[in-house]
Amino acid sequence: MGEPSAQTGEHAISTSGLTKRYRGGQLAVDGLDLAVPRGSVFGFLGPNGSGKTTTIRMLMGLIAPTSGAARVLGEPMPRAVRSVLPRVGALIEGPALYGFLSGRDNLLRFDAADPTAEPRTRGTRVDTALERVGLAAAAGKKARAYSLGMKQRLGLAAALLRPRELLVLDEPTNGLDPQGMREIRSLVRELAADGTTVFLSSHLLDEIEQVCTHAAVMSRGRLITQGPVEALSSAGRLVVTTPDPAEAVRVLKERGVTGLAADGDRVTGELPQDPAALPELADFNAALVAAGVRVRGFGVERASLEDAFVALTGEGFDVAG
Numbered sequence: 001m002g003e004p005s006a007q008t009g010e011h012a013i014s015t016s017g018l019t020k021r022y023r024g025g026q027l028a029v030d031g032l033d034l035a036v037p038r039g040s041v042f043g044f045l046g047p048n049g050s051g052k053t054t055t056i057r058m059l060m061g062l063i064a065p066t067s068g069a070a071r072v073l074g075e076p077m078p079r080a081v082r083s084v085l086p087r088v089g090a091l092i093e094g095p096a097l098y099g100f101l102s103g104r105d106n107l108l109r110f111d112a113a114d115p116t117a118e119p120r121t122r123g124t125r126v127d128t129a130l131e132r133v134g135l136a137a138a139a140g141k142k143a144r145a146y147s148l149g150m151k152q153r154l155g156l157a158a159a160l161l162r163p164r165e166l167l168v169l170d171e172p173t174n175g176l177d178p179q180g181m182r183e184i185r186s187l188v189r190e191l192a193a194d195g196t197t198v199f200l201s202s203h204l205l206d207e208i209e210q211v212c213t214h215a216a217v218m219s220r221g222r223l224i225t226q227g228p229v230e231a232l233s234s235a236g237r238l239v240v241t242t243p244d245p246a247e248a249v250r251v252l253k254e255r256g257v258t259g260l261a262a263d264g265d266r267v268t269g270e271l272p273q274d275p276a277a278l279p280e281l282a283d284f285n286a287a288l289v290a291a292g293v294r295v296r297g298f299g300v301e302r303a304s305l306e307d308a309f310v311a312l313t314g315e316g317f318d319v320a321g
């Protein structure tokens with residue numbers, strides 16, 4: 001990663017060496033270099049306790065980093081917090097709602113707390129936001145009667161009261177039933193389709209694969225990898241079936257295939273992460289044949305993001321959290 005200032009235009013979020021050590025000594029985030037492209041739906045993936053919430057709180061200026069730097073929408077944080085936060089919608093650790101007020105009245109209060117919000121257009125703004133998240137019909141109901149999914153949607157509506165360039169959502173589907181999860185995910189897709197950059201944390205791999213264009217994987221406060229989701233999950237395994245496994249291993253090793261293993265007539269190896277390297281697959285086959293290896297089967301098993309995570313961290317992934 002280069003100078004953060006050089007990335008102002010293309011990155012909604014960038015950090016360099018971002019680190020947080022809590023007072024008790026816990027190193028929650030350790031030298032994080034994040035690059036979130038504008039217009040992406042960026043999944044911030046990691047098991048509970050891996051440092052996601054701590055990172056988000058630093059990005060939003062809620063806590064100060066111990067060292068390192070962060071830029072949000074091109075501005076340094078926390079220094080530019082006053083000019084940046086109005087451009088960012090955030091939903092962190094569940095929305096703060098008044099249960100005794102209706103969903104609509106909650107939003108009216110929320111809007112009234114924004115000194116830059118024009119009071120005369122408040123009602124229209126609130127109704128548009130309610131419409132947007134599919135709560136128009138339930139707008140008059142008291143918030144305490146809302147399901148968890150409805151509460152999350154009301155929180156999103158609050159984040160959407162004004163146009164935002166960036167939405168930061170901390171575990172937006174946590175605790176929701178499958179229907180509630182689907183609703184939030186399709187809402188995220190719609191928002192992204194309008195050009196808003198969405199940064200969302202999750203401990204659910206399949207969620208990231210379903211909604212995100214890009215992802216970063218965290219483990220114990222450190223960044224393991226980041227990039228387009230298809231690149232992260234496409235690192236495939238080469239599988240060759242042959243009665244000459246030892247010779248096949250030798251030829252493939254020469255060609256740079258790593259992690260080679262032979263089990264009976266089945267030889268497997270790791271392919272490079274870079275999808276640009278994939279056209280060379282035919283070359284692997286040709287090299288085997290040229291070396292006199294009798295190739296009975298040749299193919300690639302595509303790895304899931306989950307396989308990639310386990311391979312990268314050496315840890316199992318506790319999907320249930």
Ligand SMILES: Nc1ncnc2c1ncn2[C@@H]1O[C@H](COP(=O)(O)OP(=O)(O)OP(=O)(O)O)[C@@H](O)[C@H]1O
Pocket residue numbers: 022023024026027028046047048049050051052053054055203
């Ligand atoms: N205020 C705090 N003081 C001390 N340690 C903390 C504090 N907040 C978090 N931690 C520790 O820092 C580490 C990272 O926590 P963090 O909440 O950022 O992780 P996370 O990936 O967001 O997990 P979760 O999804 O459970 O919130 C954990 O070991 C946690 O116990």
